[in-house]
Amino acid sequence: MYTPNQKQAVLNRAAFTTRSFRSGGLGVLTTLFHRFAEAGEYDVYISEIGLAERHVRVQVLEAQGPFQYNLDLTTLGGDPGCCEDEDNYQLHAGGVMGFYASEGTSVYGIVVKHNGPKEKRVLLDSQKLIPAGDLFAVTLVQPGVYAVTDALNKTEMLVEVQMPQPRASLPGTARSGPRKPPSEPGESGYSPRQAQVIGVRKDGFSARRAQLSSGQTVLFACEVDTHLIVDLQKAAPSTEKPAEKARLRVTRTDRPGPRKA
């Protein structure tokens, strides 16, 4: 009666299969936010681990520019070669640039240098540490228990990720009116656009345990230099029932029945 004509849908597979996240190697589902506190010229070097480096320039202005810019590292151009025009960005002093990879399995390192009048200062080298004042976000998808470790300060915490309740189908009487797009909270209150903020301190995290729904984000606000590692320790059991094995029952008819006592 009907024929499906769909194109093959291409999953962002890394978003479902990544179980370990590091601030030292930015991959999918992680974001590093660096705060540019002072006005000036900054060089940002993005290295795809094992591959060539990209360079962007950030001009931080005293009284103008956006306060935030999120840069998708997978959208940076090809081999820059020498002396080509680099990408230029502008930010307001005190603004934040977020570095993230929307897809793929590559991991990236970020180096930010301030071009001072007399010297260049390295403000950030993400492969070594995240300086105090920066933030690191991880969006956790697979349900389970994750261990968060501050490798620099030797502290830990746990994050429990639960599968949210199914988004309730709208009841018949409520079928009028504008439809709600996906990603907005349904009747169950779940939305992937909700995040929790965890402080990272010398003596530990601001919470020992956090709870999230799958697809939500935990944002680590670094009050000290840190190097964060998030690992899935225990995946939640699958909700799918295993398929029943087919059985064959054979009954012999020639044997006498059990004797009565």
Added chain:
Amino acid sequence: MPFTDHSDIYAAVHEKGINTVVRHLMRQRPSLFNYATPFFHQYPKLFCNPIEAAPTVLQAGNPLFTEVEPLPIYGAPIPIGVNFCLQLTDAEIDFHPGNIVRLPAELGKLASQHLAIRLKACVGLDCPPTEWIERMLPAIERLLVEQQKLAIGEVKEQTGSPRLSTGAVSDRGAAELAGPEARELFNSRSIVIRDDLGKLSVPARGIVVLPTRELTCFCLELFAVAHFEWGSVPGSTQPWLKTRLDGLEIVDLAPTPMENAIECYLSTVLRLGILPQVIVPMEKLIFDVTSVLEEQGLSVSQSITLQPAEVPADVPDNPAIEQDELRAFVRLKITGGS
């Protein structure tokens, strides 16, 4: 009252339309209305009435008349004929109640369900001039003597020239036959006389057609009254539509007995010779709609035919001649399918 009160389809032709059709027929098939000897191919201006033909007829080179044999001269020792032409002009038809054709008193008033026909026939006949006859006469007399065909019987005197026969020519005899003025070239099917050669030969089938310079023309008016009827034909199981002649009158022919005799002859020709040829069987009047549609690629699951409405069950007369029209009533017969 609707036209189709007693039938599924009604068709009618007004006498004005019929007469227009006849005029078109005269112009597009002139050979049906004009009869003449082959001579007139070369001398069309000698016709009693000029023949008007449609451009398509002239472009196609269709003959303007039907060829007929010359009128024979009886008694001549060799076949001799004169040219003539017969032209039917002014054909008119008048349906009851009759307001176009004024019938002669002999035919009375046009009765109900009858039609009147008026026809003018013009005849042009060649009358050979005296000088031609006098020129031919010696040869005729000579041939009669040669052939011993005189009424008085056998003549012992010999004319001194060999007996003439078809194909045999005596130069000396021929020189006596024709004078220097007698240079005529006839139709290839007839005799050739040439005064230089003096040949006299008669082709196997031919007729000597006397040369024509002008025709004597006269016209007669003919009136007829007729009607249609359904009848049977022995040996046939289907009804036939027949045209029946009720009366015929030639105007102003004298003496009256001659007029009567000619009218009788013509009536007999029509009744026994021509009208029986135009009877139409019912099967020819049944139009098979289904077959026509199938030929056009349109399939119809039923058998559809058009048949004349029945007399007297459906209509009192079919075809009917009334109110200056010829009317036909047709039934649609549908069998089978859905």
Added chain:
Amino acid sequence: MADMTLAISEATFQKSFDTMIKNIRWEAQDSTDWGAFSAGYHVKGHLQGGSIDLRADNTLRVDEVDIRWDMLEFTLGLDIPKICVGGGCIDLPWPLPDLCLPEFCLFKADPDVSITVDLSPFVAQEVSFEGGIATRYYDASQPPPAGFDPCALLRDVLVNNSIIDPFPANNQWHVYIIPGTVDIDLFDFADIVGDLIENALTAAVTALIPGGWVRDLLLAIIGSVADLIRWVLDIPDEIDEWLSDLFNVSFGLLDLLVQVVLTFFGVCVPVYRIDDPFPVMDAKTTTALRLDQAPVTLVPVALPVRNLNVAITDLELVLQADIGA
């Protein structure tokens, strides 16, 4: 009085009409992109049945002619919106600015699904129209008007089925039924059609989604596939009502059908054709015209037809004409 009169009873005219009606066919296809979704159709159909009523005011009414769809394919494509995790904005204490988190989408590119369903078993419509009758003279010597051919839509289908001939080589009188008011049933799809489409789309969308906890997460985000479909299509309750509007208004299929009726009857296919001049005797070869019996081929005899007029009474159709001089 006219030279010739031909009257056809209403019942007989019905037969001519029946034959014409069952050979009216059409085919059309189109698609439109509405952004979030695309919709298209491929249709083939024909007419069947109906009755004709001649009226005393020189008009006729054709009633309840069935519109039979041989194919009514509907193709619906959905552009599945982004399904993403993360995102959202957070208030942070000074000196940190409020932060907006990037989203991570679960498909690399917006996936599309498309289904095609044949709705012909679910649609029943009728068309009726009123109109008059008119005669037109076709002059074969005049070239057809340049540009738009009103029969183009129908011509290929009709010529392939031998319904209409190419323009004739000789002049003709044409008698046309001229539809005026056309009444046509709206497309009205039953509930089952809505269910059919929803089930088909649901299956197509569900097939995109991997199983296990990933599916649970996706469904938690988008809700039911049915709700997603309704959101993409931006439709209220019933898909079948939305579908009916699509066919009645957006696709313009009603307009198409009306045009089919109008152009077939009023322009493309005369109900009767009469050659001018009208042949009454065929060309004939005869040997009777010459004494030597040489064959002669006589030209056909044809009569010029003038002043063809058609009138309708409540009982019959009457054609009258004169024979030209």
